[in-house]
Amino acid sequence: MHITSERLLDDGVVERDLTLGGTTGLLWTAGAAPAPLILVGHPGGLRTMYPRVAGRARYYAREHGFHAAALELPGAGDRPPRPGADEARADLRRALEAREPVDEIVDRLVLPLVDEAVPEARAALDELLALPEMEGRVGCDGGVLAIGLRLALVDPRVRAAVLFAGSFVPRQVVEECRRLTVPVQLLLQWDDEWNDRQAALDVFDAIGSAEKTLHANLGGHTGVPAYELAQAGDFFVRHLR
Template sequence: MRFTSEQRLDDGVLEREFTLGEIPGVLWTPGSAPAPLILMGHNGGLHKRESRLVARARHSAAEYGYAVAAIDHPGHGDRPRSAVDEQARADLRRAMAAGEPVDEIFESFIVPLVEKAVPEWRTTLDALLSLPEIGGPVGYSGMTAIGIRLAVVEPRISAAGFFAGGFVPRALREEARQVTIPLLFLLQWDDEGNDRQLALDLFDAFGTKEKTLHANLGGHAGTPWFEVDDGDRFFARHLK
């Protein structure tokens, strides 16, 4: 892991950009150490510095004392997109504009993303846990499809918070039955791009005995800010 920039923010949080092989990322750490760690994943084509993600990360570090890390997934943010990625995005835009079904396009795009991103998260986790300012335990907050696989294969993940707004492939909906860690699931009731019943069925499928569903009125990007605090308190019960 090589740190490429460093700045102390006005809330006391230390923000550092890093690279790990081809993986670019950002690490936010509080003044106290060693700190428990939250891996913060983003949905869709978002960037590791997307404004909502950065706001959540800084709040979690400054107000609750977590170390928070985000990386750009393959084909996202600062990372190059392959011809296959670009074609999938073009097919998706065309199908949505025409009002055609998009599930098969999402399947062809999300499944390879999960297969590539999860090993990268595990490599990143190895490097982060070697830093003296990070002591674990570890939580994951973000994209559901990647989070399901991480929760199943990575024993160092102790708790997870998932956002219900992202597409979850069929195989991963089945894999959700193997998720046994404590779980907080956030659902926007009026999410224009998400099938509400599929999200509720997925929540029911999670195998953990400790799972909580928070549903709020509003569209895809309308998750209330108080859910950030609720999420941090959820992690406090399991990471501290």
């Protein structure tokens, strides 16, 4: 891991640009005291998503003393495109408009991303958690739902997850999440124009965790109420402190 730049933000949070293996990332810290790490997810294009990602990360650091990090996804930002991804996205749009089954297309589009992104995230956690200010426990926050579900299942350092039901989940990952045990808080926008409500409810039903909570709010994909960030912070305090 290499820190390529560092800056002190006006709320006292330190923001660093990182390179980790073949990807880039950002790290926010609220001080030198050991604290858990929140891995803040996004759908790809970290620079494009920066305002939303940084807002969540800085909140967790400023209000709760957590550290936070975000990683660029395979095929996004300045990284090489994933083979076949553009074609699969076009096929998915066509099938949705025609109201045709999409399971095979979702598998083709999302599974390769999950298979690549989760090992990258675990390798990045190896390096991030070696920093002296890291306490060792990790929370997953947002991003591509299938990635968060898989990471929470396979990495024992992840102790809690706040996930967004705003992306399609392959059938294989739905079956995998029956073995989940960490506490999960799932956000669902009831009128999400980019997602299938029943599919999201099916994912929530399949999650095997003894503690799982569904927060459903009226509104479209980008209409998550601001107060949900405070709810997520309280959730991570309960399970990571």
